[in-house]
Amino acid sequence: MNRLGRKLRVAFIGTGGIAHSHMKAYRIFDDVEVAGGADLIPGRARAFFDEFELADAAGYTDYREMLRDLRPDCVSICTYNRQHAGPAIYCLDHGYNVLLEKPFTVTLDEAVEVRRAEKKSGRILSIGFQPRFDPNMQMIKKIFESGELGKIYYIQTGGGRRHGIPTGGGKKDSFIRNDTAGVGALGDIGCYSLDMVLNALGYPKPLTVTGYKSDFFGKDPKYHGDHPELAEKFGVDDFAAAFIRLEGGVILDFRISWAMHMDTSGDTIVLGTKGGLRIPSTECWNGSVGGPMKIYHEVAGAQVETELPVLPLTGLSRVERKVRSFLDASAACLAGDSSAKAPVPTSQIIINQVIIDGIARSADLGREVEINIPEI
Numbered sequence: 001m002n003r004l005g006r007k008l009r010v011a012f013i014g015t016g017g018i019a020h021s022h023m024k025a026y027r028i029f030d031d032v033e034v035a036g037g038a039d040l041i042p043g044r045a046r047a048f049f050d051e052f053e054l055a056d057a058a059g060y061t062d063y064r065e066m067l068r069d070l071r072p073d074c075v076s077i078c079t080y081n082r083q084h085a086g087p088a089i090y091c092l093d094h095g096y097n098v099l100l101e102k103p104f105t106v107t108l109d110e111a112v113e114v115r116r117a118e119k120k121s122g123r124i125l126s127i128g129f130q131p132r133f134d135p136n137m138q139m140i141k142k143i144f145e146s147g148e149l150g151k152i153y154y155i156q157t158g159g160g161r162r163h164g165i166p167t168g169g170g171k172k173d174s175f176i177r178n179d180t181a182g183v184g185a186l187g188d189i190g191c192y193s194l195d196m197v198l199n200a201l202g203y204p205k206p207l208t209v210t211g212y213k214s215d216f217f218g219k220d221p222k223y224h225g226d227h228p229e230l231a232e233k234f235g236v237d238d239f240a241a242a243f244i245r246l247e248g249g250v251i252l253d254f255r256i257s258w259a260m261h262m263d264t265s266g267d268t269i270v271l272g273t274k275g276g277l278r279i280p281s282t283e284c285w286n287g288s289v290g291g292p293m294k295i296y297h298e299v300a301g302a303q304v305e306t307e308l309p310v311l312p313l314t315g316l317s318r319v320e321r322k323v324r325s326f327l328d329a330s331a332a333c334l335a336g337d338s339s340a341k342a343p344v345p346t347s348q349i350i351i352n353q354v355i356i357d358g359i360a361r362s363a364d365l366g367r368e369v370e371i372n373i374p375e376i
């Protein structure tokens with residue numbers, strides 16, 4: 001049982017793909033009661049609850065009406081990217097704790113508005129970055145903080161898929177349309193690679209960004225197989241790259257791809273004055289490690305490599321941990337604990353978002369842009 005000593009009433013906004021993983025996680029915790037949810041598509045929320053044999057959970061199309069009727073304690077916002085900010089602000093303004101899927105928002109302006117609402121509300125807002133709960137990601141942060149690498153001055157990160165535009169085999173277009181997704185690979189999987197290294201670095205502020213993005217594959221009907229019509233709908237990036245200067249003299253060299261003629265855009269490499277770290281890329285980038293990490297350093301003048309075995313995840317899965325940590329923080333907040341904190345806080349993720357926004361702006365303008373984070 002949580003700190004409140006009663007079940008937490010949970011509701012959903014958006015009951016598509018990722019809502020299923022949230023639901024599977026909620027279902028394993030006995031201090032959760034799923035009250036219901038809303039999806040814009042008529043009948044979709046009802047079908048979702050039926051799939052999980054939750055006859056008492058109520059389905060709606062309008063999330064405002066749903067919240068008015070159900071008065072949940074916690075809300076999972078599982079809508080497409082362009083519908084992150086509006087529902088999040090509404091929930092916070094009305095006193096609900098929120099687990100918001102990634103990427104935080106599409107634009108920096110939206111992220112700022114959500115942060116303002118969060119600050120006013122005193123509620124929990126956590127962003128759905130499950131890689132944070134991976135022991136290997138946590139090890140990267142420990143290595144950075146140990147001083148083993150000395151002063152870190154250059155990081156190359158990102159991730160690549162050779163053939164991985166997320167359309168669910170042609171059945172789904174919410175990730176590729178500008179009016180639903182707003183951002184492509186850059187926000188979808190780029191947010192994870194940025195978080196992996198920025199979280200380890202303690203989220204220094206970015207100073208300038210030079211960004212590039214392209215859509216050669218998404219716009220090509222040949223690339224969509226039996227669904228050439230998706231090329232017409234494609235309105236986001238399928239590849240992005242950037243050169244980012246961070247406070248403290250760190251350079252971040254970044255590239256991300258949903259599609260390219262290459263097997264991988266490279267491992268993450270971290271260069272420090274005392275050591276270097278190689279984090280092998282996964283074939284389909286999902287915020288995990290593709291093999292043992294290696295530290296390159298010198299011992300008594302000899303060049304030495306130390307291999308770190310991949311750490312297994314035992315017990316709860318990454319998504320279950322993301323959901324559990326959100327429930328615990330929400331219970332603490334509702335119990336009146338003023339020190340209750342979001343497990344993946346927007347104070348950090350706004351920096352992730354300002355970089356994504358900066359890359360998109362720089363790419364559109366064709367030049368470097370300065371980064372300013374507004375006071376909130």
Ligand SMILES: NC(=O)c1ccc[n+]([C@@H]2O[C@H](COP(=O)([O-])OP(=O)(O)OC[C@H]3O[C@@H](n4cnc5c(N)ncnc54)[C@H](O)[C@@H]3O)[C@@H](O)[C@H]2O)c1
Pocket residue numbers: 013014015016017018019038039040041044061063078079080081083087101102103128129130174175188
């Ligand atoms: N953390 C992860 O591993 C992970 C994995 C997949 C997707 N995601 C993120 O989750 C979000 C949703 O992705 P998905 O695959 O579930 O998309 P999806 O298109 O399958 O589902 C989104 C659903 O939200 C509904 N919706 C949109 N706006 C709404 C509104 N205002 N009110 C009610 N319903 C609304 C849509 O009708 C749709 O059913 C995206 O932002 C995506 O980046 C995260």
